[in-house]
Each structure stands twice: as structure tokens, then as C-alpha cells.
Amino acid sequence: MALSREQIAQRVAQELQDGFYVNLGIGIPTLVANYVPDGMEVMLQSENGLLGMGQFPTEDEIDADLINAGKQTVTTAKGASIFDSAESFAMIRGGHVDLTVLGAFEVDVQGNIASYMIPGKLIKGMGGAMDLVAGAENIIVTMTHASKHGESKLLSQCTLPLTGKGCINKVLTDLAFIEIKDNRFHLVERAPGVSVEEIKALTAGELVIPENVPEMTFI
Amino acid sequence: MAGFDKVVSSYEEALAGLEDNMTVIAGGFGLCGIPENLIAEIKRKGTKGLTVVSNNCGVDDFGLGVLLPNRQIKKILASYVGENAEFERQMMSGELEVILTPQGTLAEKMRAGGAGIPAFYTATGYGTPVAEGKEEREFDGRHYILEKAITGDFAIVKAWKADRYGNLVFRKTARNFNPMAATAGKITVVEVEEIVEPGELAPDEIHTPGIYVNRLIKGTFEKRIEQRTIRSA
Numbered sequence: 001m002a003l004s005r006e007q008i009a010q011r012v013a014q015e016l017q018d019g020f021y022v023n024l025g026i027g028i029p030t031l032v033a034n035y036v037p038d039g040m041e042v043m044l045q046s047e048n049g050l051l052g053m054g055q056f057p058t059e060d061e062i063d064a065d066l067i068n069a070g071k072q073t074v075t076t077a078k079g080a081s082i083f084d085s086a087e088s089f090a091m092i093r094g095g096h097v098d099l100t101v102l103g104a105f106e107v108d109v110q111g112n113i114a115s116y117m118i119p120g121k122l123i124k125g126m127g128g129a130m131d132l133v134a135g136a137e138n139i140i141v142t143m144t145h146a147s148k149h150g151e152s153k154l155l156s157q158c159t160l161p162l163t164g165k166g167c168i169n170k171v172l173t174d175l176a177f178i179e180i181k182d183n184r185f186h187l188v189e190r191a192p193g194v195s196v197e198e199i200k201a202l203t204a205g206e207l208v209i210p211e212n213v214p215e216m217t218f219i
Numbered sequence: 220m221a222g223f224d225k226v227v228s229s230y231e232e233a234l235a236g237l238e239d240n241m242t243v244i245a246g247g248f249g250l251c252g253i254p255e256n257l258i259a260e261i262k263r264k265g266t267k268g269l270t271v272v273s274n275n276c277g278v279d280d281f282g283l284g285v286l287l288p289n290r291q292i293k294k295i296l297a298s299y300v301g302e303n304a305e306f307e308r309q310m311m312s313g314e315l316e317v318i319l320t321p322q323g324t325l326a327e328k329m330r331a332g333g334a335g336i337p338a339f340y341t342a343t344g345y346g347t348p349v350a351e352g353k354e355e356r357e358f359d360g361r362h363y364i365l366e367k368a369i370t371g372d373f374a375i376v377k378a379w380k381a382d383r384y385g386n387l388v389f390r391k392t393a394r395n396f397n398p399m400a401a402t403a404g405k406i407t408v409v410e411v412e413e414i415v416e417p418g419e420l421a422p423d424e425i426h427t428p429g430i431y432v433n434r435l436i437k438g439t440f441e442k443r444i445e446q447r448t449i450r451s452a
Contacts, residue, residue, distance in 0.1 A: 046392075047322065047323075048248045048249075048251070048392050048395050049248075049392050049394055049395050050392050055450055056448045056449055056450040057448075057449055057450070058449060058450060058451070058452040059449050059452065060452070062444070062447065062449065063391065064251065064393075064442035064443070064444050065251065065252065065379075065390045065391040065392060065393040065442070066391040066392050067248070067249065067251045067392055067444075067445070067446070068392075070446065071248075071249040071250070071251070071445040071446045072446040072448040073444060073446065073447055073448050073449070074448075082391055082392060082394060083394070084326075084389075084394050084395060084396070084397070084398040084399060084426075085248070085274070085322070085323075085325075085326035085395050085396045085399060086323075086326040086327060086329070086330040086398075086399050088323075088326070089322065089323025089324075089326050089327065092323060093323055093341065093342070093343065112346070117348075123300075123307075123310065123317075123319075124299060124300060124301030125297060125298050125299040125300050125301065125319045126298060126299070126319060126321055126322075126349075127298050127299040127321075127322050128298070128321070128322040128323060129321075130321035130323075130324075130343050130344050130347060130349065131321050131322060131323030131324065131343045134341070134342040134343040134344070134345065135323075135342070135343070161347065161348045162346055162347040162348070163347060164345075164346070164347065165345055165346025165347065165362075166346070
């Protein structure tokens with residue numbers, strides 16, 4: 001069965017490491033914060049200028065001067081720091097963030113990502129996404145494998161305007177965990193109960209399938 | 220005003236000299252840390268044809284969004300503009316020119332502008348629509364595009380506290396673009412919640428030195444929250 005949003009987040013959380021500085025995008029990536037393994041310390045970067053984002057405030061703690069990049073009210077975690085936007089993107093662009101997780105509309109076999117614009121329909125802007133994909137070494141894209149109409153989002157070439165070129169090497173969808181290298185998708189894991197054939201049928205770009213494709217495991 | 224005293228007594232005085240077709244750089248992220256009273260004064264003044272540089276453009280009835288109904292903004296550089304129906308209408312109809320600019324590039328354009336650096340190379344936007352018409356160059360096997368710095372005729376800034384000399388302290392994430400905006404205005408106008416006497420702020424705690432600030436005014440702030448999210452106690 002396809003993974004739920006929560007399960008996608010849970011699988012991404014398995015890629016976290018103790019001491020990681022992590023930037024989580026809006027949507028499914030935000031949920032990853034709920035699955036940080038016990039005993040592991042991870043610090044969340046919010047690109048509006050906060051390193052060490054805490055949980056949402058209680059009614060009494062709400063502070064209009066303390067928000068995250070999704071403009072939600074938040075709190076600071078222990079050991080947090082606050083800085084201006086140039087500093088925030090210096091740490092992003094300078095490759096200091098250990099892991100970036102963000103959503104996308106499409107990715108392709110060359111590691112290109114389209115995530116910010118659908119011409120004529122959705123023109124809201126890229127926010128910090130272009131800086132994040134250009135600056136980070138370690139990026140995980142989370143998205144559904146195909147659209148509601150069954151059209152693959154893993155393509156041989158992106159059709160929408162790009163957010164970044166040649167910068168993506170890991171994609172976690174509701175069906176599979178895929179790596180991108182040598183201009184091809186490589187199937188690494190499949191969602192429990194989802195067959196290799198199903199994944200293949202919904203992957204438009206060239207997909208390399210190893211002999212053994214393990215199912216994802218959840219604790 | 221005398222010597223280093225930057226304090227002005229009215230919003231009218233704070234924005235004296237702002238004229239049609241000028242460029243205004245504004246601090247703020249979403250509705251957080253926006254110079255809300257200075258924006259309201261621009262609306263009252265009716266200045267038109269402005270080029271605005273700001274991460275966002277407010278919402279329909281608050282922040283920079285209030286300048287849209289009377290078509291006061293001609294062009295805007297912003298990274299994310301998704302919260303505003305009138306904005307979208309004017310953009311789609313071509314009444315408003317929108318230059319979508321990556322957030323980090325926007326911050327760096329302001330920083331560079333204020334620091335006397337005319338342009339800089341960044342990997343951000345390489346191979347995307349943002350790179351169109353821009354010089355590209357390779358350094359050590361990576362591709363970069365040349366982005367130009369920005370300065371404004373005016374910069375409008377919100378800080379938390381200031382002394383009369385214009386030394387500024389920001390509060391929490393209301394800092395965001397404000398320090399960079401403060402450096403990039405030919406005339407930088409700052410509104411704050413509290414003004415203290417010089418010497419009351421420790422030199423080490425000042426985020427923006429008063430050298431960047433031309434005019435300072437104390438305001439009262441609504442501080443509207445865009446996404447009120449809470450957990451149960």
C-alpha cells in the first residue's frame with residue numbers, strides 16, 4: 001500500500017543523524033520533526049532566521065515576533081540562535097546545513113527539480129527553495145510518485161520551470177525510495193506491499209531495478 | 220534634530236522626500252517585523268509608481284498589500300507573493316511587474332547594495348528561469364550566475380529598540396530582512412517600539428549601528444499574526 005504522509009515523514013526521519021542541522025520545507029517535510037528518534041539531537045533551521053526551532057507555542061506563549069518560514073508561530077528550542085536573512089542564507093548557500101527536505105512537483109533523471117511554479121496557474125514564488133537546492137549537498141525530495149490522474153512525477157525531463165538543475169539525488173515518494181545517479185533513477189526500497197511493477201509503471205524516467213528491492217521497514 | 224540624534228516627531232517627517240517612481244526597500248518576512256506604520260504613511264501620502272523590494276507583499280488589508288488598491292506599486296522584487304488576491308489579479312493582468320527573486324539572493328542583493336559590492340556570483344537559480352539574461356560563470360567546476368546588488372532611494376525598517384543615535388536592536392525573528400534593508404537605503408527610515416538615550420544600549424548588543432540610519436520614529440504596532448498555530452498546554 002502507498003505510504004501515508006505520516007509514513008513518508010517517518011521514513012525520511014530514518015535518514016537523520018545525531019547532531020544534524022536540518023531544514024524542513026512546508027508540507028510533508030515539516031512532519032519529519034515528529035519522528036526524530038529518541039535520544040537523537042537534531043536542530044531545525046528555519047530560513048527566516050532561526051536555528052533551533054521549537055514546537056508550536058501554547059496560547060500563552062504566542063509571540064508575533066517569533067515565526068517559522070511557513071509564517072506559523074513557533075517557539076525556540078534549547079540552544080537556539082536567531083539571525084538575519086543574509087546570515088541565514090549564508091549557512092544554506094555555504095553548505096552548512098546537513099540535510100534539506102523539501103517537496104516538489106517533478107524531478108527528473110538528471111537530478112533537476114521543479115517545485116515552485118505552474119505557469120498560468122500557480123505563481124507564488126520560490127521563497128528559499130532555489131537557495132536550498134543550490135546550496136545543500138544532502139537533499140531529500142518528498143512527493144507523491146504520481147499525480148491524482150496517474151501521471152508520473154519522476155520524468156526523463158522536467159516539464160515545469162526548474163527550481164534547481166542537477167542537484168537532487170534522493171527522492172522519497174509514497175511508493176518508493178529512489179536515488180538518482182548516472183542520469184537514471186535507481187530503485188532502492190519500496191513501500192510495504194507495493195510491487196516493483198507498480199513502481200515501474202508509474203516512473204516515466206529510466207528506472208534501474210536491482211535484483212533485490214527490500215520493503216521499507218517502520219519501527 | 221542635532222548631531223547624531225535621528226529622532227523625528229511625525230510619520231510625515233519620517234518619509235519627507237519620498238516621491239513618485241522611487242525605489243523603496245522594505246524589511247519584514249510575511250507580516251513579521253514589517254514597518255507597518257511607514258507603509259500606512261506611504262498609503263496616506265499616495266506616492267505612486269514605486270518599485271518595492273521586499274520578501275513578500277503583505278496580505279490584502281495589511282502590510283505592503285495596502286498599497287495595491289490605489290496602484291501605488293509599479294514593480295516589485297519578492298521571493299514569495301502567495302497570500303494576496305489583489306496582488307495576483309494585478310500580476311496576471313500585467314498592471315504590476317513582478318520579479319520573483321530567490322530569498323537568499325534577495326537578502327544578498329540588499330546586503331551587497333549596502334556594502335558597496337555591485338554584483339556577486341551565486342549558484343542559486345542556475346539553470347532556472349531566474350538565470351535568464353544573466354552572465355554565467357564556472358568556478359571550480361560549479362556553475363554560478365551573476366546577480367546585481369540593489370540600493371533604494373528609501374529603506375523602511377522595523378526594529379525593536381533604538382537609541383536616539385539610531386543604533387538598533389531587533390527582536391526574535393522580526394529581524395529577518397531588516398538589517399540588510401537598513402544598509403541599502405539612500406535614506407533609511409526606522410520605526411521602533413522604544414527609543415532610549417545613547418549609552419543605554421550596550422555596544423555589544425547592537426545589531427545595526429546608527430551610521431546606517433537617517434531617521435528614527437517611535438510607533439505603536441498591531442503585529443498581526445499570519446498563521447496562528449498553537450499546541451494545547
